Amino acid sequence: MADNANSADDRLRLLIERIERLEEEKKGIADDIRDVYMEAKAVGYDPKIMRQIVRLRKMKPDDRSEQDMLLETYKNALGMA
Known part of the structure; x- marks a missing residue:
């Protein structure tokens, strides 16, 4: 039973870590998109x-x-x- 609990704990930790990595990637992509809009504004687009x-x-x-x-x-x- 302890093995099942450890396995579930490990699975949960891995899922949380995946979510955290994806959130970081999402933030990076949002920053990239913002940069593109800033570049567009710099050349005269709205x-x-x-x-x-x-x-x-x-x-x-x-x-x-x-x-x-x-x-x-x-x-x-x-x-x-």
């Missing part, structure tokens, strides 16, 4: 708009179309068209 484009490109075409339609509907309702 990072805020670029983030919106990245978000839109991740969407399915039907979802993006629906969002565009709703946005237009709301803008028309508010007299912003």
Whole structure:
């Protein structure tokens, strides 16, 4: 029974260590992305708009179309068209 407990403890420790490594990698990637946005800003691009484009490109075409339609509907309702 002690072997099972030690085995479970080792498994848990390994899983936690994997998560910690992945979190470090995620932080490094987030820093790299931030650097790319800073580089884009330095050459005259708007990072805020670029983030919106990245978000839109991740969407399915039907979802993006629906969002565009709703946005237009709301803008028309508010007299912003």
